[in-house]
Amino acid sequence: MSRFILLCSLFLIVGCKENQTKKIPESPRRITTIDSVKITEVIERKFKTFEGLADTTFVRLADFSDGFVYDMRYATENNFLKAQVYECAECYTRVKTAKALIRANNEFKKKGVRIKFFDCYRPNSVQYKMWKIVPNPQYVANPVKGSIHNKGGAVDITLVSLEGDELEMGTDFDFFGKRAYHDNFDLPQEILDNRKLLKETMEKYGFWSIRTEWWHYNLSAASNDKIADFKWDCITNN
Ligand SMILES: [Zn+2]
Missing domain, CATH: 1.20.5 (Single alpha-helices involved in coiled-coils or other helix-helix interfaces)
Structure with missing residues (x-):
């Protein structure tokens, strides 16, 4: 039992x-x-969409893509002013500029490179700060007239490998001299090829360059936008 x-x-x-x-x-x-x-x-x-946003709205690029690299020099003293003029490092542009940059970067990525930013939208009040340090139109746009950076339509960029290593462009960002000119062809072929890749791709997506700065690109569609003084929030973190 x-x-x-x-x-x-x-x-x-x-x-x-x-x-x-x-x-x-x-x-x-x-x-x-x-x-x-x-x-x-x-x-x-992680990613916002452009849906419902006007082309002229200011957006933080990192909210829409993680494909870019950032080295915002004016949020440090590592720039030609030797002064920090941004409270914190952020890359903002108008929506239309952001869209064009994402499209250009998608093409760059297919070729094994991507965009690294040195500067993006720059509030007009920061332009005044810069003018106070270097009041010379050869180096800083007069804040009264403003720069396309103040319109959210200009960016200072270079190309980096997918791992983040900078491609050789011949000079550092904000080097003022002949070596930084687009029409200076007295440079090693590798540098000329890198600059050509940057310039041709950016032009394909609606940007134009200025002769004396290989890193600076303006969105054609932003030329008629107004100078802005929108200031970004420094609390935002990735
Ligand atoms: Zn620039």
């Missing part, structure tokens, strides 16, 4: 374990569902 009870107990224990085993496959499925929801949320939170 006692053996019978023991056998019954064993059967119950095994039976319970079997019941537990049967439940196991359901849990991972639930976790997977939760994970995929989480992943979707992260993606949705």
Whole structure:
């Protein structure tokens, strides 16, 4: 009798374990569902869309793409002014400029490179700050007239490898001299090829360059926009 009870107990224990085993496959499925929801949320939170935004709205480029590299020099003292004129490093442009930059960068990426920014939209009040330090129109646009940077239509850029290594362009950003000129062909072929790739691709997506700065590009469609003094929020972090 006692053996019978023991056998019954064993059967119950095994039976319970079997019941537990049967439940196991359901849990991972639930976790997977939760994970995929989480992943979707992260993606949705990470990138905004341009839907419903006017072409002239100011946007933070990093909210729309993670394909760019940033080295915002005016948020440091590592620039020709030797002064930090931005409170924090951010790259804002008008929507139409951001769209053109993303399109250009997609083409660059197919060729194994991508855009690295040195400067983007620059509030007009910062232009005044720069003018106060260097009041010379040869180096700084007069803030009264403003620059296309103040319109959210100009960017200072170079190309980097997908890993982030800068391509050789012959000079650093904001080097003022003949070596930075587009029409200076007295440079190693590699530099000329890199500049050509940058210039031709940017032109294809609606940008034009100025003769004396290989890094500066203006969006043609931004020429008639107004000088702005919108200031970005320094609390934003990636
Ligand atoms: Zn510039």
